[in-house]
Amino acid sequence: MAQNRTFFDTKLNELEDKVVRLANLTMRQTATAIEVLEKHDLVLAQTVIDNDNELDDLELEINDEAILLIAKQQPVATDLRRLIVTMKSATDLERIADYATNIAKAVARIEHVPYVLDIKPLKQMAEQLIDMLELATRAYRKGEVSRVRDLNEMDKVIDDLNLQVIKQYMGSVPTMAVGTNDVYEFSNIARYLERMGDHVTNFGEHLIFLEKGKHYDLNQ
Amino acid sequence: MMKQKELKGDHEVNTTTTQPNETVMQKDSAYVVNNLNLWYGDDQALIDVNLDIKKNEVTAIIGPSGCGKSTFIKTLNRMVELVPSVRTNGEILYHGRNIFDRDYKVEDLRTSVGMVFQQPNPFPKSVYDNVAYGPRTHGIKNKKVLDEIVERSLRGAAIWDEVKDRLNENAYGLSGGQQQRLCIARTLAIEPDVILMDEPTSALDPISTLKVEELVQELKEQYSIIIVTHNMQQAARVSDKTAFFLNGEVVEFDATDKIFSNPTDKRTEDYISGRFG
Numbered sequence: 001m002a003q004n005r006t007f008f009d010t011k012l013n014e015l016e017d018k019v020v021r022l023a024n025l026t027m028r029q030t031a032t033a034i035e036v037l038e039k040h041d042l043v044l045a046q047t048v049i050d051n052d053n054e055l056d057d058l059e060l061e062i063n064d065e066a067i068l069l070i071a072k073q074q075p076v077a078t079d080l081r082r083l084i085v086t087m088k089s090a091t092d093l094e095r096i097a098d099y100a101t102n103i104a105k106a107v108a109r110i111e112h113v114p115y116v117l118d119i120k121p122l123k124q125m126a127e128q129l130i131d132m133l134e135l136a137t138r139a140y141r142k143g144e145v146s147r148v149r150d151l152n153e154m155d156k157v158i159d160d161l162n163l164q165v166i167k168q169y170m171g172s173v174p175t176m177a178v179g180t181n182d183v184y185e186f187s188n189i190a191r192y193l194e195r196m197g198d199h200v201t202n203f204g205e206h207l208i209f210l211e212k213g214k215h216y217d218l219n220q
Numbered sequence: 221m222m223k224q225k226e227l228k229g230d231h232e233v234n235t236t237t238t239q240p241n242e243t244v245m246q247k248d249s250a251y252v253v254n255n256l257n258l259w260y261g262d263d264q265a266l267i268d269v270n271l272d273i274k275k276n277e278v279t280a281i282i283g284p285s286g287c288g289k290s291t292f293i294k295t296l297n298r299m300v301e302l303v304p305s306v307r308t309n310g311e312i313l314y315h316g317r318n319i320f321d322r323d324y325k326v327e328d329l330r331t332s333v334g335m336v337f338q339q340p341n342p343f344p345k346s347v348y349d350n351v352a353y354g355p356r357t358h359g360i361k362n363k364k365v366l367d368e369i370v371e372r373s374l375r376g377a378a379i380w381d382e383v384k385d386r387l388n389e390n391a392y393g394l395s396g397g398q399q400q401r402l403c404i405a406r407t408l409a410i411e412p413d414v415i416l417m418d419e420p421t422s423a424l425d426p427i428s429t430l431k432v433e434e435l436v437q438e439l440k441e442q443y444s445i446i447i448v449t450h451n452m453q454q455a456a457r458v459s460d461k462t463a464f465f466l467n468g469e470v471v472e473f474d475a476t477d478k479i480f481s482n483p484t485d486k487r488t489e490d491y492i493s494g495r496f497g
Binding site for chain 1: 452453456480481482483489492493494495496
């Protein structure tokens, strides 16, 4: 069957490549933010903060190009879903990257080094998050959504760890001599990681919508 | 294909058969088409078409050139019989009666089923006479009654305000878009309950096209409309249901919302997204 829309297909593929690039950059920002936390490396923290502009610009670029393609090419059905999914996914990925920046900023506000609180649960959450991002990005790149539903269970692990770690940090307040500032910052980092997980599940939901044309809640 | 062989050499216009799996005529159906096959000589143009076309809905017929969509719409008012070599089988129920029945009067059918064509085709007469032509043919002579029909029809076709002061001018003086709406008014004047539209906007500019599309939306309150269109966006904008024809067959017939967001058949998807056709 003759393929009549080479120009449109090329543009759409390029746009999806940009979403994959944004996803990879988001993963890198997340991994670096955790390294900042582990090492309390404030120079690296500034790098994460500075890099965020690139991701913001990429998200805007994806949205602008998708809007132009919709206006000029009037896509329908799968083509339209693919374009809508580039825009929605870019928004979620950009938000995840924002939280990575928030983590870097929070680390910079921590007063007592070495840390007085155990960051192992935060590292576990971050590892799980990066696994989720990898799974979703691979599914998007390859157009295979079969494993995307696993994100639901993976996100529950992050949610549980978040509850545990917040409880642990709050419980330590009465016995600590260092004040509440650091507890507040570490708790925020846990909350950021939990929110990041929710945005990855959103990304997964977009992928199911892309394939099936139906909405699915991975955040139950 | 078996049927084609069996019927080879058979040039009867109306061959009616009743099929065991026929769709039952529903109260809200304008037309029920059962196992419709149509040949031009030895070439089969429609193959086992089954459709339930609802009242007060806009049904769009889409498909690439030569897919049978114009043949199909012209079968609904039996205009296709003007082609000498045509023969058909299957049935088209209109108000529960098969339009191919030997005692079905084609004049009655065409009074109830109006048609608007690709090129506006007003008569070389005044605006008034164009609209009054049908009612006069049906024996209406009373000037006051005709005046009312003309005004009501022109209003119904959303052109009254533009022509009310030029009713006695020749219709050829109107723009293409106005001529097409005049032709719609001419159709409304005979008070049909179905309006067939065969690419009604393909010769019109974008503004006139949108006016006709708006009009279609208004008309479906009172009429059942079946529209053949090459313009995919038009089908998406104006219709409630869409039938996709390919090589004489209905590939997919569903709610327009479904067809244009998540069609079931890959061929439909390829066609509506401009991958072929």
